Amino acid sequence: MATNILSIGQSALTAAQVGLSTTSHNIANAATPGYSRQIVIQGAAQAQNFGYGFMGQGTEVSTVQRVYNDYLGIQAQSAQASKSGLDSYYTQIQQIDNLLADPSAGLSPALQDFFSGIQDVASNPSNIPSRQSALSSADSLVARFQSLAGRLDEMSQGVNSQIQSSVSVINSYANQIAQLNDAISKAQRATGQPPNDLLDQRDQLVLDLNKEIKATVVKQGDGSYNVFIGNGQPLVVGVTTSKLTNMTSPTDPSKIEVAYQASNGSTVIIGESGLAGGNLGGLIEFRSKTLEPAQNALGRVAIGLASTVNAQHRLGQDLNGNLGGDLFTLASPVVNANSGNTGSATVTASISDVNALTTSDYRLQYDGTNYTLTRLSDNTATTFAPAALPKTVDGVTLNVSTAPAAGDSFLIRPTVNGASGLGVAITDPALLAAAAPIRAAATTGNTGTGTISAGSVNTPPPPNANLQQPVTITFTSPTTFNVTGTGTGNPTGLTYTPGGTISYNGWSTTISGTPAAGDSFTVGPNTSGVGDSRNALLLGALQTTNTLGNGTTSYQGAYSQFVSQIGNKTRELEVTSSAAGKLLTEATQSVQNESGVNLDEEASNLLRYQQAYQAAGKVMQIASQLFDVLLTIGQ
């Protein structure tokens, strides 16, 4: 009988010991990330029938298990993926937001200084220091464009390197999960008991993986996890893993893409849609939704400014009496053939109308019969036959050298290098074309009251070849006139309308009042017209003219739009990221409420098991004393 008591006492002692060490383990891991508290599952041992009844045989510990709810775990993982994605997007876009934060350091002051410089020239056209200062402000404007573009370019390189490190982290997590799958299924097969700490480690790894990319888990019968990413690509299946790799974009050599390497060795680029959530998803989304459009938007302002200023400048006359050239040099659209193209065709793109330019990139695809041009910002497609080439869409004119192979594609980025490729074309201040190349005059001795306006050069450039040919308008009566001069065709007997536009050789002027018969007016070259600033005034007026976005916005307006878009998106991300943070906190708290260690609870458990241990010891002591009684009888 005493042996029985002794063994009952021993089972109690063992159970109390297990309870004490499990409690200590919980206390020790109270701050371990991903740790789930463990509890001892204890039951009464199988009783023995002694004829007079069943005698209890003490206690036994059936298992030590962790308190973990799969459903809450999955919620936390998914909340983590969206929070990390939004956070990484937000962190990135904040860089642009901060870049544009200081109104005195952005593009606006440089833009205003440039036009102030032009206005100064308009007020003092023959003054070299004014001209020099206008050229210097053009240089600063270009430098400002380039520095902003440079910062955006750095960000794009930063995104590339972060994508690479994120991919290697994902691969490392995948390997660790596969190894844990192996260890867990082995342990479970061997003992039939759950390896609690390994399970915690694996769940924590899945959570960490979700910080990098959204991953879904399917639990298998043997306890291992299959992990899928993107559009269902398997990352871990049992003990085997597939790899993510980095590839240079086939259409843009400066861009790193994420590719999926299946277990059979084939690699496929995962598109943006397949990489939602997590740090990696946030980076990719930032690049395509904000960074690239930002580069394009800035480029569009630069190209718009340069082209429209150039166009007006070429209609003017410089201090040396020559027609104006270009004031700015500007970047051409970037065209990249897909590296997988099989044909040898090359595509050329040029900007034909800055007013129609958008901030989007375009993809040109050939299906063997027709071309399809897709505007990537909204996926608007234009299909046209090869006979329609050269084709102009949104102000960009495309041409193809020879027929490409069916399936070949090209990426066209009209404005991406606009800001970085901007330059000032002239260094000699005398070459600023402030004057108009023609001037009009009423002949001395006219007897009527007719007056002629100063005259202007017709847009667009290039100016008419006969622009500066002397032309005489002679009135044969107060209502009719003849025109003579090279290029005019010398028409006679034209009807005079007071204030009506008279236009020849690429210029326009108006005559008003009542000319008398015999009166004449001349339009001719503006020889030595160094005090004339008509063209500089027109250049200055461009500052407030709506020259971009199909006549809806000025340079400053386009830039303000860009700033407000970045501001709005940053604000939106600030809000959504903070909301996702709240969701994540809630999900984490639910997990913690279920699985986390509460030290007060453990303290009371510690007391409980300590007392149980002491009681079990007492039982054994009594059993030993009973045995002593028997021994005494024998003496």
Added chain:
Amino acid sequence: MRISTQTLFDSGAARIGDLQSSLYKTQQQLATGRRVLTPSDDPIAAARALEVTQSQSLNTQYGTNRGYAKDSLAMVDGTLSSVTELLQNVKTTAISAGNGNLGDGERASIATALQSSLDQLVGLANTRDALGNYLFSGFQTTTPAFAQTATGVQYQGDQGQRLIQVDSSRQMAVSSQGQAVFQGGGQDMFKTLSDLITQLNTPGTTGLSAALTTADNNLVLALNNVSSVRASVGSRLQELDALDSAGSDKNLQYSQNLSNLQDIDYTQALTDLSKQQMTLEAAQKSFVQISGLSLFKLL
């Protein structure tokens, strides 16, 4: 509800972190005086502020341009005032030349005086501004407006009017073309003077009185012509003054606009600051108290 010890610490620390970052932001706003620190703080105000800044900078530039315009017009006005004075002197001299008691020699010496007036008049017509530009030669500011030739004084400029952008929609002519000033209004000052000189150098009094009458009539026409040009210059100067005062009004308005868009409301911000400070202190104190509660302390 069961709460894990970690949650207690995590949420306490997170809340304190949140409060600290809003406190930091308010402090930044107070330190810079700006409510909009980055475009994301108020995207609409940030974009609007850029536009207003451009309008303000343009307004300032128009002010500078008006300064140039005033300089040019004042220069024209000053020159024309000298021309008026000169013409009045010539008129007096011409009248004195009609005195029947004068002999050929005396008339010849009057002619010499008038010759010097003519030279002076050509000089005035070829006045240059501070930058060395001829005032009255139209666009050809490096070409003297008038040159003395064998056939008299000839205009060498053109009919171009130099314009300056003095307001958003106002380009003002700041030059007067010489031909209209000196040879307009039905007379030619230079010819009037040289004809008179020729007559006075001619011995005898044949045709003298008729010539003097013509000269006098022409001088009246010339004076009228100059004063009408001066009136137009004067009215432009007046317009510039009016634009200046409108410009400074606008400038004030733009500054106010900008301030409304991006500057901080100090009362509001200081109230926020003390509110946030109080909340943070409460959060810190309660966190320390709650995290100090542990059963282990009592074991």
